[in-house]
Amino acid sequence: xxxxxxLFRLRSRADLEMDQxxxxxxxxxxxxxxxxxxxxxxxxxxxxxxxGDYESARRQLHRGARERDAAVESRDWLGALxxxxxxxMHQLRRARGFALMAIVTLALGIGVVTMMFTLIxxxxxxxxxxxxxxxxxxxxxxxxxxxxxETVSAADWRDWQRDSRTLVSTALHIRGRRMSVASDAGAxxxxxxxxxxxxxxxxxVRFLAGRTFDSAEVQRNEPVVIVSxxxxxxxxxxxxxxxxxxxxxxxxxxxxxxxxxxxxxxxGTDLWIPSAFSREGARTNINYLAIARLRPGVxxxxxxxxxxxxxxxxxxxxxxxLYSYGVGVAxxxxxxxxxxxxxxxxxxxxxxxxxxxxxxxxxxxxLGRGASRTIEMAVRSSIGAGRGRLVQQLxxxxxxxxxxxxxxxxxxxxxxxxxxxxxxxxxIPRSGEVQLDAGVMLFAFGISLLVGIVAGIVPAFVGxxxxxxxxxxxxxxxxxxxxxxxxxxxxxxxxxxxVLLLVGAGLLIHSFRRLLLRDLGFDRxxxxxEVTLSGVRYDxxxxxxxxxxxxxxxxxxxxxxxxxxxxxxxxxxxxxxSSFIEIEGSEIPNTGAGYRAVTEGYFATLNIxxxxxxxxxxxxxxxxxxxxxxxxxxxxxxxPGATPIGKRVRATSMEFNADGSPAPWLExxxxxxDVRHWGLEGDITAELYTAARQVPRWxxxxxxxxxxTIPSADLVAGVRHRLAEIDPQVPADLSTxxxxxxxxxxxxxxxxxxxxxxxxxxxxxxxxxxxxVLAHALVRRRRELAVRAALGAMPRQLIVQVIWxxxxxxxxxxxxxxxxxxxLTHLMAAELVEVQPADPLxxxxxxxxxxxxxxxxxxxxxxxxxxxDPARTxxxx
Amino acid sequence: xxxPADPVLPLLKGTLDFLILKALSFGPMHGYGIxxxxxxxxxxxxxxxxxxxxxxxxxxxxxDWVSAExxxxxxxxxxxxxxxxxxxxxxxxxxxxxWLRYTRSVxxxxxxxxxxx
Numbered sequence: 001x002x003x004x005x006x007l008f009r010l011r012s013r014a015d016l017e018m019d020q021x022x023x024x025x026x027x028x029x030x031x032x033x034x035x036x037x038x039x040x041x042x043x044x045x046x047x048x049x050x051x052g053d054y055e056s057a058r059r060q061l062h063r064g065a066r067e068r069d070a071a072v073e074s075r076d077w078l079g080a081l082x083x084x085x086x087x088x089m090h091q092l093r094r095a096r097g098f099a100l101m102a103i104v105t106l107a108l109g110i111g112v113v114t115m116m117f118t119l120i121x122x123x124x125x126x127x128x129x130x131x132x133x134x135x136x137x138x139x140x141x142x143x144x145x146x147x148x149x150e151t152v153s154a155a156d157w158r159d160w161q162r163d164s165r166t167l168v169s170t171a172l173h174i175r176g177r178r179m180s181v182a183s184d185a186g187a188x189x190x191x192x193x194x195x196x197x198x199x200x201x202x203x204x205v206r207f208l209a210g211r212t213f214d215s216a217e218v219q220r221n222e223p224v225v226i227v228s229x230x231x232x233x234x235x236x237x238x239x240x241x242x243x244x245x246x247x248x249x250x251x252x253x254x255x256x257x258x259x260x261x262x263x264x265x266x267x268g269t270d271l272w273i274p275s276a277f278s279r280e281g282a283r284t285n286i287n288y289l290a291i292a293r294l295r296p297g298v299x300x301x302x303x304x305x306x307x308x309x310x311x312x313x314x315x316x317x318x319x320x321x322l323y324s325y326g327v328g329v330a331x332x333x334x335x336x337x338x339x340x341x342x343x344x345x346x347x348x349x350x351x352x353x354x355x356x357x358x359x360x361x362x363x364x365x366x367l368g369r370g371a372s373r374t375i376e377m378a379v380r381s382s383i384g385a386g387r388g389r390l391v392q393q394l395x396x397x398x399x400x401x402x403x404x405x406x407x408x409x410x411x412x413x414x415x416x417x418x419x420x421x422x423x424x425x426x427x428i429p430r431s432g433e434v435q436l437d438a439g440v441m442l443f444a445f446g447i448s449l450l451v452g453i454v455a456g457i458v459p460a461f462v463g464x465x466x467x468x469x470x471x472x473x474x475x476x477x478x479x480x481x482x483x484x485x486x487x488x489x490x491x492x493x494x495x496x497x498x499v500l501l502l503v504g505a506g507l508l509i510h511s512f513r514r515l516l517l518r519d520l521g522f523d524r525x526x527x528x529x530e531v532t533l534s535g536v537r538y539d540x541x542x543x544x545x546x547x548x549x550x551x552x553x554x555x556x557x558x559x560x561x562x563x564x565x566x567x568x569x570x571x572x573x574x575x576x577x578s579s580f581i582e583i584e585g586s587e588i589p590n591t592g593a594g595y596r597a598v599t600e601g602y603f604a605t606l607n608i609x610x611x612x613x614x615x616x617x618x619x620x621x622x623x624x625x626x627x628x629x630x631x632x633x634x635x636x637x638x639x640p641g642a643t644p645i646g647k648r649v650r651a652t653s654m655e656f657n658a659d660g661s662p663a664p665w666l667e668x669x670x671x672x673x674d675v676r677h678w679g680l681e682g683d684i685t686a687e688l689y690t691a692a693r694q695v696p697r698w699x700x701x702x703x704x705x706x707x708x709t710i711p712s713a714d715l716v717a718g719v720r721h722r723l724a725e726i727d728p729q730v731p732a733d734l735s736t737x738x739x740x741x742x743x744x745x746x747x748x749x750x751x752x753x754x755x756x757x758x759x760x761x762x763x764x765x766x767x768x769x770x771x772x773v774l775a776h777a778l779v780r781r782r783r784e785l786a787v788r789a790a791l792g793a794m795p796r797q798l799i800v801q802v803i804w805x806x807x808x809x810x811x812x813x814x815x816x817x818x819x820x821x822x823x824l825t826h827l828m829a830a831e832l833v834e835v836q837p838a839d840p841l842x843x844x845x846x847x848x849x850x851x852x853x854x855x856x857x858x859x860x861x862x863x864x865x866x867x868x869d870p871a872r873t874x875x876x877x
Numbered sequence: 878x879x880x881p882a883d884p885v886l887p888l889l890k891g892t893l894d895f896l897i898l899k900a901l902s903f904g905p906m907h908g909y910g911i912x913x914x915x916x917x918x919x920x921x922x923x924x925x926x927x928x929x930x931x932x933x934x935x936x937x938x939x940x941d942w943v944s945a946e947x948x949x950x951x952x953x954x955x956x957x958x959x960x961x962x963x964x965x966x967x968x969x970x971x972x973x974x975x976w977l978r979y980t981r982s983v984x985x986x987x988x989x990x991x992x993x994x
Binding site: 017020021022024025027028029031032050051052057060061064065067068071072075 | 907908909910913926927928931932935936938939940941950952954955956957
């Protein structure tokens with residue numbers, strides 16, 4: 001309807017105007033002609049003739065006039081938009097404080113959201129760099145309780161490979177380990193992987209140079225190796241030279257292929273060594289990771305059903321297949337990202353709340369400003385500016401702010417990412433792929449538009465509802481009640497979201513405190529030097545290995561400032577193996593314990609107390625009766641209420657004999673204190689310590705531990721130097737226990753720091769909102785307050801009034817926030833340690849923190865109310 | 878104003894626009910004013926078809942070369958007055974330069990031919 005009327009009106013106005021114009025023209029012409037001596041009749045005739053056929057010319061000009069008006073109107077709309085932009089700039093220049101506040105909050109909000117989005121997009125959403133990577137999966141076993149077991153046995157894997165109908169290809173690899181590469185320049189330790197021949201075919205890696213492993217060559221056990229580009233550049237210069245030899249763990253291998261560093265899987269691997277996995281027979285020897293490529297169109301569930309069918313077949317024929325109660329199939333990408341997904345999602349949720357608060361804050365500030373602009377708006381609307389026009393003007397203003405904020409937000413995001421990657425880069429999976437790109441910028445732009453529209457539309461609709469009549473009838477003093485209410489509501493919502501974030505941050509902080517209060521059970525001021533003895537010199541000579549460890553222990557003990565030195569095959573805060581064990585006289589089947597082969601100095605070095613019996617001794621060597629020490633957890637679990645001293649136990653898997661004879665019995669000679677081997681976040685598990693001198697098979701890869709009277713970081717250089725003196729061809733990985741611990745805690749620190757930061761930003765923004773609404777209310781109702789002051793109200797009563805206004809926003813907001821937190825914090829249960837999602841302490845702390853900051857926001861307006869001068873206020877216009 | 882006795886020159890296609898712009902560069906005028914100004918300035922050599930004049934004005938108003946406003950004439954008559962806009966002024970400058978270059982060249986060539994003959 002309106003469209004037709006519009007067209008109709010347009011036509012009539014344009015036509016009418018044209019007719020008037022033509023009429024005027026004819027009159028001028030006739031005047032001239034008459035003045036020139038024509039009769040009026042002749043003149044009229046001639047004036048019309050100058051148009052040719054007057055009537056048709058007139059019709060044509062009508063049409064032309066309509067087209068012209070349409071062109072002018074569309075030009076005017078653009079012009080209006082432009083004038084809105086100019087007007088907005090002018091407005092913002094006038095309200096510099098408001099604009100600055102808005103741009104800073106927007107930059108913060110958009111910046112943190114963009115930063116988190118970048119992390120999530122790069123880490124969680126972006127596919128792995130392999131072709132059809134969604135078809136890549138990780139295969140896991142299941143135990144009798146249907147618990148997923150990440151590693152599988154080579155025997156099971158071979159059966160899956162042979163019988164599956166859903167896999168294109170599959171490969172096995174061993175959890176990465178450090179390998180030493182020797183050259184004339186000395187030896188270095190690098191990240192190596194032992195993989196089956198199809199490994200790169202499964203992934204679909206394209207080779208930069210050379211080729212992948214050939215299965216026949218792997219069966220023949222030919223010494224070949226594939227290296228990454230980064231390793232190559234470190235080692236051999238930029239030009240890849242295939243066929244070159246490398247001495248890896250003492251064995252000379254020929255380089256047959258080079259791949260791009262981005263394609264390295266697992267990320268950061270330097271070189272890959274093939275294995276036929278033909279000697280690892282037992283189905284309980286689960287030390288291998290299996291990856292596979294699914295057939296096109298096959299889902300993980302279908303593949304899992306297919307492989308589980310095979311696993312049941314294995315179970316039916318082999319009772320020792322303890323991990324063949326099923327097969328799990330999970331996307332490789334999900335498996336890689338693992339625990340990081342949880343905290344990244346948590347942080348993204350937090351960041352969205354921050355963004356919502358930014359929106360609410362901007363809208364509130366606009367409403368507050370709207371009050372001072374109400375008259376301007378009302379006047380404009382009364383002189384004919386349409387409501388759409390007014391809304392457009394506000395929108396333009398906010399889009400301008402949001403886009404400026406977005407641009408700065410990109411800078412905030414870039415800075416934030418740089419800090420996060422510098423501090424936590426090593427802990428974030430795929431962190432090498434994180435960067436700001438066009439997609440992220442587009443995201444930031446989109447978010448800016450969205451924020452601009454949301455924050456602009458709300459006040460536009462509340463604000464443009466004011467009529468001049470209402471405004472003038474109360475003397476321009478009172479703005480809309482609606483505006484005030486909307487502002488208070490928005491601020492209450494901000495408070496609620498801030499409380500929610502504070503509770504989340506509080507829970508994490510509380511968890512972290514509980515973690516730090518935990519006892520590790522060992523001294524962390526210890527230097528750890530990981531060393532692998534391999535190559536012709538050591539491979540078949542336990543005696544030479546023993547000589548090395550003895551020499552190393554002696555040499556390190558000589559170092560100034562060293563108090564104790566010990567050696568263990570697996571030391572705390574690092575990888576470790578577990579063994580199936582058998583307790584003499586007990587019927588517990590298939591039970592297990594952590595297995596450690598350590599020297600006599602181990603417990604003293606780590607400060608692990610001896611609780612009962614004796615420790616291991618230098619005299620516990622090969623040929624003497626086998627002995628073992630257990631930790632308190634193991635003693636409690638397997639010999640409850642009795643002393644384990646003198647009892648016997650054997651490590652059936654870790655000390656299995658290739659000839660099939662049973663593992664030897666070990667006599668328990670002592671009990672030591674518990675340690676948290678897996679760090680503060682891990683549980684205490686049963687541990688069995690055997691004497692390293694009695695198990696030569698476990699003396700190839702060991703870690704030397706050194707505790708000094710001086711800070712451990714200062715010992716590192718000396719330790720490295722001494723070890724190089726013993727055998728320059730044997731490199732060592734050095735670290736301190738403290739740095740290992742810090743590394744373990746750093747992803748928790750990241751979550752904690754970011755969430756606390758977000759909560760802090762949220763509280764500050766909410767307080768700004770509270771302040772804005774109070775300051776605005778004070779202006780709006782200053783006459784009322786002045787009258788009360790004039791009638792004898794004490795300043796104290798005026799302050800109470802302001803606090804009452806604040807309470808009406810803060811109390812419902814806080815209650816809503818606590819309720820929301822109660823409903824939502826269970827989502828972050830996985831990130832909490834020893835703390836319940838409904839932890840009352842964290843909830844209380846959130847309220848206290850919020851009230852403390854909000855109190856500051858109330859103070860200034862309250863003080864202003866107290867100083868109100870009734871006489872001057874009431875005399876003011 | 879008397880109609881000239883000699884047959885008047887037909888207007889070259891495309892020249893009307895910038896002749897009008899030139900007229901308006903001396904100040905705002907209504908349609909009839911432009912028409913009589915052109916006749917006067919060309920000493921009645923050029924006569925403008927009034928229908929074409931208004932079509933040209935409409936086109937140029939649509940393009941924002943001229944703008945129009947109702948006003949009152951000396952003899953107290955309401956008329957639609959046209960004003961040269963900034964863009965119209967720019968356009969006029971460019972068109973004038975091009976036209977002068979063009980006519981100079983044409984004139985030079987035509988004069989040359991006459992001399993040789």
